[in-house]
Amino acid sequence: MTYLNILNLQHNQLSGQIPPQFNFLTRLTAFKVAENLLSGPIPSLLQNFSASNFAGNQGLCGAPLDDCPPSKRRWRPVRIRLPRLNDQSSIGAAVGFVVGFVVAFYFPHCFVCSERLRAYVVRI
Structure with missing residues (x-):
């Protein structure tokens, strides 16, 4: 523009x-x-x-209209505390991803709910 x-x-x-x-x-x-x-x-x-x-x-x-009134709100940053990730949670996430991928890859017929899509599932 x-x-x-x-x-x-x-x-x-x-x-x-x-x-x-x-x-x-x-x-x-x-x-x-x-x-x-x-x-x-x-x-x-x-x-x-x-x-x-x-x-x-x-x-x-503001120009060319009347001036803006001074802001009554003062914005200040808010500190957010997030829990730290440790080794166990990282390993658990990685294992969960791998297991989920393997199960979905070897058993695709369990995850396809539509009859239309069943024709596209290839058995390995």
Whole structure:
């Protein structure tokens, strides 16, 4: 979409934020998203378009509209503790995979439930 020149998405009931990837559409000459349900800040490249192109989106903010309020939420990373894999669990997973593969290979008729597929099972 890097060669996109005109994007008119008015009156579509679009919701959510305008993705920041729109900053990569440097060839845009017209961008209209008026009368939707958009929210959040307007990406910097789109701030050059007229405010009327963004009108009717209650949650949209930033130039050329009103400034965005400061964020009340402070995001912070959450540390997740995962159990460590030990040698026994690695060996158990490997043995289970090998046993499952061998059983499925030597007894395919036990695992094919459809009558249509039974014609394709080859006996070894």
